[in-house]
Amino acid sequence: MTQAKIVEVGPRDGLQNEAGVTLEQRIQLVDALSETGLKEIEAGSFVSPRWVPQMADADRLFARIQRKAGVRYSALTPNLKGLESALAAGVDGVAVFGAASESFSQRNINCSVAESLERFQPVMAAARDADVPVRGYVSCVLGCPYEGEIPVARVAEVAQTLYQMGCYEISLGDTIGVGTPAKARAMVMAVAERVPISALALHFHDTYGQALANLLACLELGVTTFDSAVAGLGGCPYAAGASGNLATEDLVYMLEGMGVETGVNLDALVRAGEQICHGLNKSPTSRVAQAWLAKRKETQG
């Protein structure tokens, strides 16, 4: 592999877990990320503000961000109403999400996995009519907070269904960050029997510090698309205070160190993370950002 594609999910998967984030801060973050060289930014979620108040006013966000040529700005659209709003806002791509765990699906969206996939049919159709690409997420691919281990065959099945429904890319989410490298590899191998590996993305959370190692274990299988969040934004709703998404800085550092081009300017990325973290009054959980900021502090005296 000589090139990787990074899907920056900080403004959506990261900030949806950050209470008190403002629309202004979200717009600033997307704009800062646009200047880093990232080519794909999941900028928000068209979901009821009653469910996720942090993601409210996605239409206003899309109207106000400075879109940079060559960058794809996408959003999560859990239903037809969300999709219609997203299309009206001029998104470049949308995403739907299924779970690999029945319990997770029932407890989070009050329906079975099959029912949730069924509900995406009209979303897929409308997106197709609008010529907007749809990404599919599968959650709990390496474990569920309610069920524990999830059979890889189940993950493969849900991934295949989403792919057959028309998703151009399937993002495999270790939602609670419990996976370890051998399991991650086995899961990806199982999914790759049903979905072309070029259509797979890894979306690993760093709750137990395993995200980068898990991703590395899957690199040699041929996956080239990775989701991450600047500064390691986000958290784990099942362990408040634990870390969130894999930090984009740490991912870029590893890939570039291995000779894999990401197109991302690490310095600009650290600054983007620093800005949003300052606004949220927290420290980046990205180790690269921590080291970068510590060194800068020393240099400046």
Added chain:
Amino acid sequence: MTQAKIVEVGPRDGLQNEAGVTLEQRIQLVDALSETGLKEIEAGSFVSPRWVPQMADADRLFARIQRKAGVRYSALTPNLKGLESALAAGVDGVAVFGAASESFSQRNINCSVAESLERFQPVMAAARDADVPVRGYVSCVLGCPYEGEIPVARVAEVAQTLYQMGCYEISLGDTIGVGTPAKARAMVMAVAERVPISALALHFHDTYGQALANLLACLELGVTTFDSAVAGLGGCPYAAGASGNLATEDLVYMLEGMGVETGVNLDALVRAGEQICHGLNKSPTSRVAQAWLAKRKETQG
């Protein structure tokens, strides 16, 4: 691989970077670690307290820890005076350290790498006479704060010299945590041409969040011995505020998740780290510890 050996370096490499740590706290930490199932604990350093005040009174530490059967308690001994004190204190093993970087050696111990290795000859001889095993550290194996990249041939040469001098194990230290997986693997492959891989240990710091991924990249080469520090104790003296050693909790989580036995009780380990971090008024940088403590907090209320 079905079993791994973990060398816990928290009481030494971790605490030597923690200003204000007391002898009492150091003893408590070693005793707590003894109850976790760890089989090897680097408990201190017999070095002048003018150099490293945090490591003062190693003789008193060794006199007061509760030694558990089956656990090896070792110490760093940079010179003959240190070795004699260590032997008098009844250590089970000692360690010496060389650098793979000339600049690092000159700036840290005021002599060339060759001179430093020469100075270890009497230490090696006296340890041999006392039938105490000597471990050799090589620092800066994946980069130097002054020179940048270090040729792998240079690392291999220093490792081989220490091995030929009689060190039973060579611990390869990414002192400033700058390495990435492909480089780590290339370095270990180069060293393994000169030193049996069964005599190699990996000692990776997590400054840039790469430690676990780097270690994973070397696992398949056959390395089975790993250094780490409970709670991710320590820091980077070249970037104050950055993270320190690879956290033992995160390493154990990964290895056990891959079916590799460590013999370590993760719950006892998290508690040992929690205790010392409480004493130092800091939070563990171990992601596993953070998640563990966050979950406990939720469960309790």
